Amino acid sequence: MGFSVSGSAAIIFVAIFLAFSTAYTASANGFERMTDAKTAVDEEALERQNTALSVANVTYDGGTDTLSVDVVNEGTTGLSVNATDLLVDNAYRDNFTARRVGGDNSTDLWLPGEQLHLELTTPTRPDRVKIVSGPGVAVTEVL
């Protein structure tokens, strides 16, 4: 009888050990995944809180059909030029003839205090222009 009890106890013990190691791995991975996601969302929310835009100038030149938009990064966080969207009368536009930050047309960084200059050709005079930054903070200008 001693062998029976010992053998059975050993099998049950090994099974419990394996089961709890599996459960622990799954729980730890899940917890880590959730923590990473929460951290990413918190960082994103902080970036959004630190983002502010202001339109410096929007002009339309009817002679050259050119719309020029100047927007200043009034926040305290650096933004991405490529992640910035422009809507002209609710139409998404990305065919810029010029897109530069402080005279530099190759940079993707739009740092606090810097002015983003956008130019594009549009055949008619637009009524409204909306600029949306990467974090989603937007500013609208009525011409």
Next chain:
Amino acid sequence: MASVSASHLILFIASLVIAAGVAGTFTQGISRLSQGIDDQSLEVSEEVRTDIEVISDAGSPVYNNSTNTVTILVKNTGTSTLDNDSRFVEILLDGRYRTNVTSTVVDGEEWRPNNVIRLEIGGADLTAGDHRVKIIVNGDEEVFRFRT
């Protein structure tokens, strides 16, 4: 003595078989539970990472009278790539679920973070007045109000 040994052997084998059965059932149950935790955490983390923003300008025309189409631009402001297929983007226009929706990524191939999709809701046939569109992607909801 031989009969006692045989009885002990039978009891020994029986106890091992029962213990193995209990152990197998137990580990199988815990394994299923672990798989469930893994799948659920993946799903919840994707939901947490999902964030969208309607960037359409409500002051500009959103509804096209001639084609009965509502056009909405939605930006991925989260931290994960989303599926822009209309099967994964739920749209309610004035409380009515819409299936006649065309979804296009306007500034890329995929709906990655910072990319924008254009949702064209066909067959809208809206009357003059205030309207609202509710967009649900991966559990994240956004409401956009506009006037026709």
